[in-house]
Amino acid sequence: MPLSSKHPAYAEAAPDWKIVRDTHAGERQVKAAGTEYLPASSGMIAAGFLDGASGTALIGRQRSDGQVEAVAGAACFSEGQAQYDAYLCRAVFHPLVAASAEALIGIMHRKPPTIALPEKLEPLRNDCTQDREGLATLLRRINEEQLLTGRIGLLLDVRGELGPEALPFLSTYTAESILNWGVDRDASPGKLLFAVLDESGDQLQDDLSYRHQQRYLVLGNAATPFVQQSAADGAELPAEGYVAAAVSDTDDAADLPFKAPQIAGNGLPEIPFVTIGAKDLQWAPDAPPLLRVASMALAIYRGEADYRHALFMQGQETLVTIGAKQASAYAEPGEVVRGRPILLGANGRIDLDLGGDAKFIGVSAAGLSAMRQAIEDDKRAAAEMGAQIIGDRSGGAESGDALEIRVAARTATLSSVALAGAQGLERILKMAAIWVGANPDEVKITPNLDFAGSPITGADILQITQAKSMGLPLSWASIHDWLARKGFTAKTYEEEEDQIGAEGPSGIDHNGGPALDDATTDKAA
Structure with a gap:
């Protein structure tokens, strides 16, 4: 199989990840997607809007003889394209996903987590990643990924052979970079057999330019048939235990340079990789907790586009002349000219025949209030789903039991995210303790679960x-x-x-x- 092959569960969850990622990135990313999130109207298509998928014009053109012929492969400017560009420009996208994520992370980390480590792992408390992040900062980033995509991976990373005083570091992998995996269902249910991680990205060159490099990291157990079949000739593999191979600029799963990462000559019996979901540490991807907010943000975006377009059209009244035969200064004597440009405003005039009429017509504003109300309703619904998840009830008194039940019910998602994130970080740090000869029982991560923040009196x-x-x-x-x-x-x-x-x-x-x-x-x- 090629290394870029994706697990069926990955393919099923990827569209949801993209929606949340794009809406979290903001207006620029959403508008760059064009018709994926904001379809063109039938009028724009009839006016020649270009189909972004095929790049061909959706209408024909008129020949000199008056006949209409199809235009194949036309990728030129059209009135429909101009209309859609203006429609897209006027649309307003509200950053509800980003605001919700920031608010929820702030609620979850209003108090710092409690982190207990064995003495040998104490240096990791303030420096546990390649970016020199501390464990509390890393847990915050883990929780953010849990809210956005419902998945993040943690790898206990060792590049090269390390001495007895060395410590591994933690590498994070987004949901999109965990391409494929296999889990034992027979001998050791739930045990990871292999995983393929996408580490592709822009690499700095000697001339200070950047080049996109395709890179994969393959994790496996030496006893797994996939590892034994894919290992390069002459590779020295242990009978079992954790091995890894990094390859660049290739998609071939054959001849992988597997090695057994070691610290002071010690390897690990299992792959030190943990996936953290929104609710648990299972390998099946969880649904993104903020997907509903993202979908509502897109619904509001489309409603805003229609509303702003209707407002614009209402202010663009069209002049209509009835029975007019406009004379032109450039016409021959006695020649009646139709279709000449009509000048309005200062120094302009309209010449009409006796009995003629002129008036402005425009779009009715009858539906604007309903459109505006629908947008406001959607905004309130999105706020209820996200940033105001533990907001106080408006008005009325309630008992302590009722308050506790209401807050517990509305923070169930946050509690699941916080507990799963802490459990995943604790599990990977226990593996680190085993690897360096420390006591794994001394590792304990306790997240903050006091989200309501009720003051004491x-x-x-x-x-x-x-x-x-x-x-x-x-x-x-x-x-x-x-x-x-x-x-x-x-x-x-x-x-x-x-x-x-x-x-x-x-x-x-x-x-x-x-x-x-x-x-x-x-x-x-």
Whole structure:
């Protein structure tokens, strides 16, 4: 098979990825797609609009004898093309997908994730990718890709043989670059057998110019038949375990230069590649969470185009003359000339025969208000789907249980994205720990799941402490943890106890801090 071959699931999901990518990129990208997102009207086609797919004119032309003949392969300027260009130019595309993605990422990362690492992997906390990104920044980028396409890949990358103190780095692969894969369904269900990743891109040349280079990275298990059949002659492969091959400027899957990446002479028993979906870590691509917003943005875009076109046409009234026989200064005496240009405004005039008439006609504005209302309704629906996913209910009071249920229901997607992203990053870092001889159990990624951001008040604290004094089975340590999660304190429970113990009988610490009342001091003790 050629390396560019795509998995059936890839081919099925790719159109959705393109819609979200284009709408996220903004107006320029959407308008560059032309009729893919904004079809031409029947009037534009009748006026000679060029078919972007075939590049041929859609109408004929009139010969000198009055007959009409087809124009094959005509790619010239036409009135229909001019009309479509103006139609496209006046259309307004609202960046709803980009705004929604930014808002949702801001909500998800309003508090930083908690990241625990073994000591040997600590350098990765602030420098884990080739772009010197930290793990928190990488997790933010992972979440963004999850929202846009519902898929991103993470590779534990090692280029060349590394010494005992070296660490691998993390490489990310968008949904579009994960072309093909195979998963074991028998001996080890879910185990990755091979994957083909597209690393093509513009490469800097010696003369500082750029050239697009086709490049593939093939990951595999040495025991997989595909690897054994595709490996180049003489390649030294282990009996099993992770191997990889990078090839450029070729699409041939034969004679691949597989090697076993190693750190201090150690390889890995499995392929260190993880795909992160919108809901889980399965290989089947998830539907993009923002696809509905993207589709609504395109619907609004088409509605805006029609609305702006109707506004333009309403302001372009047409002069109609009835019974007019316009005389020209260039006509011979007694010659009646029709179709001469009519001048309007300053220094212009219209000559009409006795009994003639002239008037302006224009497009009716009867449907404009309905078109505008439909656009506003679509905007509200798109906002509900995306940026305002956890907005407060307008008016009315609700109980704490109702509020909790409503927020939980409306943030289910965000919770799934956050949990899947953290689990994927944790899994790949556990593989890194195994590779360098650290304890993988010390790796723990805990995402922020407090999306509502409800503030804590003094009344809340008072109610909790009163409930505890009346027998609520809740420790002061748990209450402190709750206060810390709400941002009320940055100290640990032990630090708080030490601080309270350092305060004198008056309740004032060495720095002159405020006093605590006796009841609070007794409870803290």
